[in-house]
Amino acid sequence: MGPADEPAELLRLLADDARLKVFAALVLEAHLSSDIADRAGLPLRETIKVLARFESVGLAARAGDGWHACPEALAQAAAGIGEEPDDAFADRGPAEAAVLRTYLARGRIRQLPVQRAKRLVVLDHIAGSFEPGVRYEETEIVETLRRFMDDHAALRRHLVDEGFLGREGGVYWRTGGSFVV
Template sequence: MDAATIAGLLADPARLKVVAALALGAETIEQVAAASGLPLKDVALAARRLARGGLVLRDGHALALRTEQFGVAARAAAEAAPPPEPLSDDPAQDAVLSAFVRAGRLTSIPAQRSKRLVVLDHLVRVFEPGVRYPEREVNVLLAVWHPDTAALRRYLVDEGFLTREAGVYWRSGGTVEV
């Protein structure tokens, strides 16, 4: 069973409620109906479809969720997914960025200065050289990466990636794509 099949089975609200009730410990059609608030007929129809799809074992009125199918599908989907695009051409920098950047967001600000410098060099690329940014706009650009915009701003200024004067910031360091 693949992830798309599971998602298709769970796309129906009644089937989703049946799976939820089974996951929470219901073991019969009657218990699922009581836990889900669905009529017995709807539970029976949903259970039949889930059983045909391989997500539920059905023996008369007894039902059992095949929870192992979720793990199998998740592992298969992960194996089939293309590898993520490198965030840097430099393998060492890519390793650091891969550890701290997920889905275009910074998961945490590195405590180790050398790693933080790699991350800051990556973040500063959202600022165009020669453009002056008011603090509000800097916050908006940094909030896309991480909610602690004050810390990111401070690190970018302290490490020389941005310069600040009278509440206006501009890019003064970092790698520039040519």
């Protein structure tokens, strides 16, 4: 996950009391790990783990032998919260667009719908990422599907099982879905 890829993940991180204290210490310009741990009232080992997690999501960065807060990651995440723009699914009918707005946020799947009819709408949208008649290596499929969902294997399985992708010997191709003409 890069900075602000998942606004909800940043909120979950900061919803924890210990992690919030570490972030507050960073914002209040404690730079050394030991100073951050002291201000947060946490053991140094726990503080270092929190700092490493913050670094992985863009909330903190190393600066020389210390750390600094990156509050711009929060601003970036806040800017991305909300629904898809009204024209994001303009090529779809109103019912399909409503399903896609419900289950996708900024192009990523929030959750695959349990109801098959809705799941097929989401899978059809994803199938549109693959060109008809083109053969794709598994690595290419994985790379594309990761843009939509971290669990790319489940997503790939759904696409194959529902007839949107064909598969043989590690090679995939589009076998179904709607086409924009």
